[in-house]
Amino acid sequence: MSDPVLGLEGASLSFGDVTVLDDASVALDGGTFVALVGPNGSGKTTTLELFAGLRALDAGTVTRPTGTGRTVAYLPQSPRFRPGFTAREVVEFYGSLIGNDVDADALLARVGLSGAADRRVDDLSGGMTRLLGLAQALIGDPPVVVLDEPTSGLDPDVADHIFEAAAAMAADGRLVLTTSHDLDAVSRYTDRVLLIANGAFVLDGSPAALLEQTAEKSLRDVFSATVAGTGREAVTVDLDDGGEA
Numbered sequence: 066m067s068d069p070v071l072g073l074e075g076a077s078l079s080f081g082d083v084t085v086l087d088d089a090s091v092a093l094d095g096g097t098f099v100a101l102v103g104p105n106g107s108g109k110t111t112t113l114e115l116f117a118g119l120r121a122l123d124a125g126t127v128t129r130p131t132g133t134g135r136t137v138a139y140l141p142q143s144p145r146f147r148p149g150f151t152a153r154e155v156v157e158f159y160g161s162l163i164g165n166d167v168d169a170d171a172l173l174a175r176v177g178l179s180g181a182a183d184r185r186v187d188d189l190s191g192g193m194t195r196l197l198g199l200a201q202a203l204i205g206d207p208p209v210v211v212l213d214e215p216t217s218g219l220d221p222d223v224a225d226h227i228f229e230a231a232a233a234m235a236a237d238g239r240l241v242l243t244t245s246h247d248l249d250a251v252s253r254y255t256d257r258v259l260l261i262a263n264g265a266f267v268l269d270g271s272p273a274a275l276l277e278q279t280a281e282k283s284l285r286d287v288f289s290a291t292v293a294g295t296g297r298e299a300v301t302v303d304l305d306d307g308g309e310a
C-alpha cells in the first residue's frame with residue numbers, strides 16, 4: 066500500500082484543560098473525499114488546522130505531503146477576498162502570489178462560476194464566495210484540499226453544488242477533507258466518514274459501511290447513537306438570564 070497523504074500517529078493536543086486529541090491516529094489516502102464530523106467543539110477545525118500546518122501537536126506526528134509548491138490548500142469557514150477585486154482578479158492575484166500562471170477562467174468554470182467572473186467579490190452571494198474559495202483552492206494543483214464547513218448557511222441546492230465540486234476534485238486524484246454538520250450531504254457525496262469525539266476518531270468508514278456496522282437507518286442516527294455512546298455530554302444551553310433574584 067502507498068503511504069497516506071495525510072496522517073496522524075499517536076496525536077495529542079490540548080488547550081489548557083480541553084483535550085482535543087488524545088493519542089489519536091488516522092491515515093488518509095489520495096483520490097478520496099473524506100468528511101470529518103463530530104459534535105460542536107469536538108476538534109474538527111483544530112484537526113484541519115493541524116493538517117494545514119497551522120498548528121503543532123503536543124505529542125505524536127502529523128504526516129503532510131512533502132514537495133515544493135502548494136501541497137495543502139486550506140479553505141477556512143468564512144473565506145474573505147480582497148475587496149474591490151472581481152472573481153477573476155482574485156484567482157489571478159492568488160496565482161501570482163503562488164508564482165503560478167493560472168487560467169482563471171478555467172478554474173472559475175471548474176466550480177461553476179464562469180458567469181460571475183467579472184463580478185466584484187463584495188457583490189457575490191455566500192454560495193458564490195465559497196465557490197470562489199474552491200477555485201482559489203485549486204490554484205497550483207495541490208494534492209490535498211481541506212475545507213472547513215464549506216456549506217454552512219447555504220441553501221440545500223447550493224450546498225449540493227459545493228459537495229459535487231468537492232467530490233469532483235477528489236475524483237481527479239486529490240485528497241479532499243471537509244468538516245460538515247450536513248450529514249445528509251455527507252452520506253450522499255463522501256467516500257469516507259470520520260467521527261471525532263472525546264479526542265479520538267471513534268468511527269471510520271464509508272457511509273454505507275457505517276450504516277451496516279451500526280444497523281442505524283441514517284448517518285444522522287449513527288452520529289447521535291455514537292456520540293451518546295461516548296458519554297459525551299450534549300452542549301447545554303442555559304436559557305436563564307443569569308440574573309440574581
Ligand SMILES: Nc1ncnc2c1ncn2[C@@H]1O[C@H](COP(=O)(O)OP(=O)(O)OP(=O)(O)O)[C@@H](O)[C@H]1O
Pocket residue numbers: 080083085103104105106107108109110111112
Ligand atoms: N485557540 C484556542 N484556545 C483555546 N481553546 C481552543 C482554541 N481553539 C479551539 N479551542 C477549543 O478546542 C475545542 C475544539 O475546537 P474546534 O474549533 O476544533 O471544534 P469544532 O469541532 O471545529 O467545533 P464546531 O463544530 O463548533 O465548529 C473547543 O472546546 C474549543 O473551544
